[in-house]
Amino acid sequence: MNLQGIVAVSGKPGLWKALAQNKNGYVLESLDALKTKLVANLSTAKLAALSEITIFGVDDDIKLTDVFEQMKSAASIPDAKADGKKLREFFFEVAPDHDEEKVYASDMKKVIAWYQLLKDLPLFNELDPTVAPVEAAAPAVEASVAVEEVAEPASAAAPKAKAKKAPAKKA
Template sequence: MNLQGIVAVSGKPGLWKALSQNKTGFILESLDAHKTKLVANLSTAKLAALDEITVFGYDDDIKLTDVFAKMKTAANVPDAKADGKKLRDFFKEVAPDHDEEKVYASDMKKIVSWFHILKDLPFFNEEPATEAPAAEEAAPAADGTKPAVAVKKTVATTAPKAVTKQPAPKATAKPKATAKPRRAE
């Protein structure tokens, strides 16, 4: 599944696709039928890229993409409005080593609702853009020395990686008074 560029915005329901970036934030489009546009200002909105979200686990955190992959193969995914016990049982099936004390029912409802939004979209079933293929390790030269190995190149992404704090705008100088105040005599 290719979740690159799909974000959740704090305070806004649903999921959003990052279309482009401007100097103040990101231009987003909702994934629902309305295709609402939104300019998310980085100084006020918090964005979370779905391909970087993890779920608390006992040993290691579980990637959200792994949870979605198991949800795709699950027999029946409950509705997001199901009770907490039903969601907990479902999460024990798709993420058996999630930390039950740290993963709340509200988190599970949000993940299930995101799954229901994404499951019918075409990019949900396609593979993510992969990095450039790594160079094969070359065979040793005839004299027994190993040749230099090429450096692995990575592909730049356009998805928001993290919310960074923008520098504060420069303060403007106050206008000077045109007339000097009179001194009392």
Template sequence: MNLRGIVAVSGRPGLFKLVGQNKVGYILEGLDAQKTKVVANITNTKLASLEDITVYGEEDEIKLADIFAKISEKGSTPDVKSDLRPFFLEVAPGHDQEKVYASDMKKIVTWYNLLKDLPLFTEDTPETPGSPAEVKLAEEKVAADKKTKSTATKSAGSAKATTKISAPAKKASMTSKKGV
């Protein structure tokens, strides 16, 4: 199961595929039928990669991909409006029942229902550092960081040059007006 590049965005329902990044934010494409493109602001939007999400366990954390695999083996999912605790005990044995809330279970089942029909759900996770889009994003970020550092160095250097060239400040004379 290849969950690389699939993200959940705080404050937005559904799942998104990370398409790219520009200076304003992340470019995301909705995984629903509408395939809407969204630019999520870098400064105030939180993205959670499904590949990195884990569920609290009593001993070890359980990866979301492992839970999805067990749900897939099971075949069907219950209605998200019903009690999901018995179902979740089967697909995620050993999860911490106090820390994993019903809303978390509902979200996981909903995500599974969104992903199960997509081709990436049956793909194997690549062993490479990332998809071509992610590699390109990482390269662009490194290039942008270098550009920012060189621009900051140049502007700091020009500020130093300006201070060296500027004329000394004139002494202010103290005058007072009497009798006004």
């Protein structure tokens, strides 16, 4: 999932896409149907990139992208306005290691609302460009290991030459 450039702005509902940057902040466009534009001043607004957001976990924090991936395969997703008990049950399905004391119902509602906004967008099903595909990376590693094994015996047989320093000339 490619969430690069998607941000949440403090004090503003919904999600925003970063279009451009100027000296004072960012030009943002809402992801809803209205496509409203906003200039977020960095001195007054706080921006949080969705690809960097984590949820409190019992042992380690859980990446929001991992929760979204689990939500894709979930049987049914409750409405963001459902009661806290239903939301908590759902969150135990998609993020079983979340910390019950630190993750509030309002946080769960926000995550579900964000998912509802993102799920129909094409970028939600794209691969993240910052993460290399696992299938393509594995053969490259094996090939480099094979090359190193062939090159190693040849370098071990060749004697190593020591570089001699020329004596410094006095002026």
